[in-house]
Amino acid sequence: MSDHSTETGVDGGYIGRSQTRFEDQALLRGLGRYADDLATPPGTLHAAVVRSPHAHARVLSVDASEALALKGVRAVLTGEDVKRWAHPFPVGVRGAPMEHWCLAVDKVRYVGEPVCVVIAEDRYRAEDALELVRVQYEPLKPVIDPEKAAAEDAPVLHEAVGGNVVNERHFRYGDPEKAFEEAAHRVSIKVRFPRNSCTPIECYVVVGQYQPATGVYDILSNFQGPYALHSVMARALNVTSNRLRLRTPPDSGGSFGIKQGVLTYVVLMGLAARKAGAPVKWVEDRLEHLQASSSATNRVADMEAAVDADGRVTALRYDQIDDCGGYLRAPEPATFYRMHGNLTGAYGIRNLAVRNRVVLTNKLPSGLNRGFGGGQMYFALERLMHQVARQLNLDPLEVMRRNLVPADAFPYRTASGALLDSGNYADTVDLALRDGGYQELIQRRDRARAEGKLYGVGLCAVVEPSISNMGYITTALTPEQRRKAGPKNGAVSTATIGIDPLGGITVHVSSTPQGQGHQTVAAQVVAEVLGVDPASILVNVELDTGKDPWSIASGNYSSRFAGAVAGAVHKAALQVRARLANIAATMWEADAERVRFADGKVFIEDGPSLGFHRVAGTAHWSPALLPDNESGGLRETAFWTPPQLEAPDDDDHINSSLCHGFIFDYCGVEIDRVTGEVHIDRYVTCHDAGRLLNPMLVDGQIRGGFTQALGVALMEEFAYGEDGSFLSGTLADYLLPTAPEAVEPLILHTETPSPFTPLGAKGVGEGNNMSTPVCIANAVADALGRDDIQLPLTPSRVRGLIGIDEPPAPEGLEPLAAPRAGGPALQARDSVVVPASPQTVYDTVLDPETLRAIIPGCHALELEGENQYRADVTVGVGMIKARFAARVRLSDLDPPHSLRLSGSGDSAMGSASGSAHVTLVELDNGHTRLEYVYEVDVGGKIAAVGGRMLQSASKIIIGQVFNRLAQRLTGKPVGGGLWQRLRALIARLLGKGDAS
């Protein structure tokens, strides 16, 4: 289905065709005009940036005198200049007096933070002078781990804030407490999502100019939007917004969200130009880009699901920490809130509890990165759904199916407020399973496993949001703060069509593309409406805020082109067509409704006909012939914003995005036992992105996003040392997929048009960045039978997860008997309280099904005699893992007071035996305290692990047995979840007693 060779457009028109790109003609000849290729004004100087080598330090002094003495150096911009002329960047959350300036003014808070700018006659000289700038630092203790940063005793980055948590919000939708109370099962998972970057091959470029006469900063940059950030830059430059003229070049060498982060350098180079009294150009190099441009936000997520007996999820709890780095740079904390409306993913879950905390650490500030927020959120949600299946012993596919939003529910309002526009999730899943060969893949896995291979299958379902609501970020504010700030919502897109006196058509869009083919698609849309050849149309995608139509939603992000911008183009084309039809109808004294446009002609069926250029030219050459309601000239600008994108309401419901595509992915992976390398055997990705405007470009977006996601899953991480040093500083350290590592996914499509966009299209470019990392992680979890999957799944990490499987002893060699040196090696006691009567507990223990479920690593349990079983159990101690053929026995039965649970077994690793005497004590409230005293005895190689490790391992394993028993009796983990503890704490503080 990914071969479009025979596909034609809808109704034989241009929309829907796999039109090859008009952009290619220049780019393939090396004639693209990227920011560094454009002519600069005479006398342009070049900048180089002095950067902090420390993750956290006070800046004591900056001495640039030696640098200034170097021949060719013209000026140095310092924090003092910046304080004099500029302002800190406005921050998207209230009540956090965090100051972020474009240069460090008091402290540095990440390695690579700009400290001053050297401006010289050429770049080589500017770089020479960097080492002549003397900066004195007083190093401070850094904090890198987000959980540690949130703790009270952590080093504080911004003293004025008082702590590192700069925003915290709690949300509650439906009745999550009740759902958890009534749930048959509770399943929880804690995951971490690493930092990474989609890493465009072209780095940041800024050419700054300052005009003292008008006070205008005129700045060219390969900025990608959103243009809401224009306000942030103007505010930081301390000028009214019309005095920041921001321009983009005709071409941009990739961005994927990352070029949003150039905003701080736009300000910096504007000030540098002012300081130098000349235009200043800065071209970022790769080392600067990796350490100090932008990155995805790393996240720690604690999640819990309330699940009924059939595997239906009735409630979700998110407890999340986003690590935004050294400063909260706009639009953060948007990583959280872009996904807020669709936190329940593709599932119809009505009860939801969320706690979101934003922390600062001594890392590069985070920002937009393709799939923004989705990679993080779906990694947690879809790992959890996989875990639900595992814990309930169900097929993951079955669990997903039982929870999908039903097809007859669209448009579907989610618990947290998103309006899922259209889709048929169940049918899309069926299509993907059928056309992707799912059954065959499962058989393949079973065969591979029978041959002793490590093979796993992973699945995931994702709702892909697109066309962001410009008001979603205000969900980070309280309703009261929002009322004060005024409502923010919508997503205005813009397109202009101008027709010149000879009928030449020029289109302008404010979508600042970086290779997505907007020129081609805009031409397709206009050609279809006006009945002309798309190749005759020129599309200009440069944006100049000084003279082009634009709005805050302009720019290229949130996959907004196909749905919103192409829609605005369509609207503008219809406006032009209506005017032309009116002109022609007047000439022909006919009804405008009857005027048609095709093949470069304007005509009436079986009636008069004129060339398109003749009718269009009338508006310029002979305005006296125009109808009365025609003003002459021919240029139409359309603004379009969808009414569905409302501001968050007082209960924090937010329709965070206009469109919601659906993706269902699955894959098979085989893992090399020796190297730990994950080999993707097959990957199937099925998309419903509404109507496809150009299927070739859609598949190009999917392949590109998929390959980046492959890097996220297996290779890429922006890693930091404990001292805050950046460990991924070159492309030899930060590995990206190259052609041999790339995998060819099978791409499938179905089209459910969006009712909310003019052309029925939805966004499609980011979906795999959301779905693929977790799909691969689920497959690896399946292959290894492990729950603790962390990205990237590099060979060394995976090797650690595999552990060491001891081979059997050579034939003829008897395993060593366990050395018995006077009594058991280990003895200990512990207890756990279970909310059930002793009799219930006793009966449960005697049930073989219970026994199988509570023994960790138990693959099979077979009845041998009364209360005696043969078991197949895998036990791991540290890196070493062994499979035991074991015997399990229940003895000394004294119902319902006490019993003995014992087991013994042999493996290639040696022997082990253990026994626990369990006493059940009835408590006053009818609950039972289960006290157990146990002994463990080991022999053979396993004994070589050492007593201390064995002690803790035994404690964990035995503890697991009794905790699982308690869980089985109550359907929840003992000790209470974080939420319960929090509620209890809040209740205590409010003096309301125990709220839980």
Add this chain to the structure above:
Amino acid sequence: MHAPAEQRTEIELELNGETRHGRAEPRTQLCDFLRHDLGATGVHVGCEHGVCGACTVLVDGVASRSCLMLAVQADGRRIDTVESLARDDVMNDLQQAFSRHHALQCGFCTSGILMSCVEFLQRVPAPDEAQVRDMLSGHLCRCTGYTGIVRAVLEVARQRQSGESQQNASEKPYDV
């Protein structure tokens, strides 16, 4: 060469078939010289440490990283950049195949990739997919996932082997 850091040296080279002159400091990178002094802005700079391959040009017919060469080292040599590929405003078969197979998006890595492909197809006229992917491993493309690039190179190799005309080669599998 022992020249003071700021002394500019006269350099003469053949760029895309024309003799060109310029002056460069001993430390000037070849990529900077080609772009800013000779105007060959089709040469793109992506990493300046020899990993991404965007700056690849042909030096005496051999694909080379122009960020890892000094301009003075190119004195007297023949340099071919992406600007040399189209003849009389018509793109060559490889460029056309790239467009047909959607082998580029932002186009920033493309000029370097094209130059490696040009040299590779001369050395290995009938490659298999693994060989093409191996050759491409010296380049980073962040947009395409490499699929279209691999298909384009294999198709051009096949067409050149079977002596298919340029006319047939420009048939568009994606277009209608």
